[in-house]
Amino acid sequence: MTEDAVVSPFRPVRHEHDACIDDALDAADALCAKQGVRLTTLRRRVLELVWGSHGPMGAYDILDRLREERMRDEKKGAAPPTVYRALDFLLSNGLIHRIESLNAYVGCGAPSDGHAGQFLICGDCGSVGELDDPDITKMIASKAEAMGFAVTHQTIEATGLCPECARRGAKNEN
Ligand SMILES: [Zn+2]
Numbered sequence: 001m002t003e004d005a006v007v008s009p010f011r012p013v014r015h016e017h018d019a020c021i022d023d024a025l026d027a028a029d030a031l032c033a034k035q036g037v038r039l040t041t042l043r044r045r046v047l048e049l050v051w052g053s054h055g056p057m058g059a060y061d062i063l064d065r066l067r068e069e070r071m072r073d074e075k076k077g078a079a080p081p082t083v084y085r086a087l088d089f090l091l092s093n094g095l096i097h098r099i100e101s102l103n104a105y106v107g108c109g110a111p112s113d114g115h116a117g118q119f120l121i122c123g124d125c126g127s128v129g130e131l132d133d134p135d136i137t138k139m140i141a142s143k144a145e146a147m148g149f150a151v152t153h154q155t156i157e158a159t160g161l162c163p164e165c166a167r168r169g170a171k172n173e174n
């Protein structure tokens, strides 16, 4: 596997997360402009919420946050169907991915025309790393093909410990 297969690394220990969010929103603006689709205020806000951490975010968490905002500002809130539509938009434009095993969403570290990411999920802190390794995608497709199966969608999710949690675990054992 090559280094550049890493799309999203695990949550850095100490970092300026606002910069991650800004980068993600800038990348989304650029991608939507290129694809001629509109990143509305709500879609942008939902993307910002998904990017709230480097971990998976459930639809209900997003709804809760937007509901709180609606209580503060009538115009800004959003009803569930519009939030789900916004999530669908972000998914179909490759800006976020759905972690099937957790029924939650993560922001894509390198949004582009639909790639099949491979996800490494930390069972301790919930941090999610994303790989986009064409070798893995191709290998599964060719093994499936050998069985006469045509793959239309791949969901690769592995659970374990991120480097930080593994380090902490090792320290506690001593
Ligand atoms: Zn960050």
Ligand SMILES: [Zn+2]
Pocket (backbone or CB within 6 Å): 007, 097, 108, 109, 110, 111, 115, 117, 130, 132
């Ligand atoms: Zn991705």
Ligand SMILES: [Zn+2]
Pocket (backbone or CB within 6 Å): 122, 123, 124, 125, 126, 127, 161, 162, 163, 164, 165, 166
């Ligand atoms: Zn972890």
